[in-house]
Amino acid sequence: MIDLSALRDNPTLAGSRVNLVPLSAAHADDFFESTRDDEIRRLTGTHRRPDYDEVCDWCATRADQFDRLDLAIIEEPGGRFVGELALTEVDADNESAAYRIALSAIEFTGQGLGKEATRLVLDYAFNHIRLHRVWLSVYAFNMRAIAVYRSCGFSVEGRMRDALLWDGRRHDxxxxxxxxSDFRRAAAD
Ligand SMILES: CC(C)(COP(=O)(O)OP(=O)(O)OC[C@H]1O[C@@H](n2cnc3c(N)ncnc32)[C@H](O)[C@@H]1OP(=O)(O)O)[C@@H](O)C(=O)NCCC(=O)NCCS
Known part of the structure; x- marks a missing residue:
């Protein structure tokens, strides 16, 4: 059985180059900036551009959501906001949840921050929330993300054809x- 209190706890997870902290109103300005970054929007397939008030409200209310976990990714040292991640669609009956992550600008990518953040949250998902399965969807062109997910133990289960229409082109x-068990094996490698 999963431990729902681990979702309510709004944990801070400490790594060596990133800390994960509860997403809050303090992160709204940085989060808003990331919603304007065209490359991040393409990689995450985000068509909508939320307005500033929506983003403020979103950030301010995340800690009160007990059926999901939203964390800001803070670079250490320095304390700079470099992105956010979430466990969503927590399904207690089946001990599963969905995962999403987005660093907030391309300049933060390719430095190992996303991999460390993903390992930290998966460790929490499996060892504290006691989930059995974490799933996600990723666009087939996003090779960097796929490489990170594979290194954390994810494998491909299926393909949603033409799921994204972006600038007139369709993508799977x-x-x-x-x-x-996959996560434990990947962590031991
Ligand atoms: C996806 C994301 C979280 C990955 O985090 P990151 O910090 O950039 O990635 P890392 O630096 O930890 O690792 C990148 C890995 O991908 C590999 N990689 C990069 N480009 C690659 C490519 N074109 N093909 C194959 N592997 C690639 C790197 O070699 C590295 O693997 P290694 O550590 O074994 O050398 C981050 O880039 C991000 O948030 N991007 C923008 C939004 C996004 O794409 N979100 C995911 C939506 S599903």
Missing amino acids: ALVMAVLE
Whole structure:
């Protein structure tokens, strides 16, 4: 059985180059900036541009949502906001949840921050929330993200054809998932 209190706890997870802290109103300005970054929007397939008030409200209310976990990714040292991630669609009956992550600008990518953040939150998902399965979808062109997910134990389970229409072109999305045993194996490698 999963531990729902671990979702309500709004944990801070400490790594060596990033800390994960509860997403809050303090992150709204940085979060808003990331919603204006065209390359991040393409990689995450985000068509909508939320307005500033929406983003403020979103950030301010995340800690009160007990059926999901939204964390800001803070670079250490320095304390700079470099992105956010979330466990969503927590399904207690089946001990599963969905995962999403987005660093907030391309300049933050390719430095190992996303991999460390993903390992930290998966460790919490499997060892504290006691989930069995974490799944996600990723566009087939997003090779960097796919490489990170594979290194954390995710494997491809399926393909959603033409899931994204972006600038007049259609792109497939892959469904990937990691089971607790996959994560432990990947962590031991
Ligand atoms: C996806 C994301 C979280 C990855 O985090 P990151 O910090 O950039 O990635 P890392 O630096 O930790 O690791 C990148 C890995 O991808 C590999 N990689 C990069 N480009 C690649 C490519 N074109 N093909 C294959 N592998 C690639 C790197 O070699 C590295 O693997 P290694 O550590 O084994 O060398 C981050 O880039 C991000 O948030 N991007 C913008 C939004 C996004 O794409 N979100 C995911 C939506 S599903």
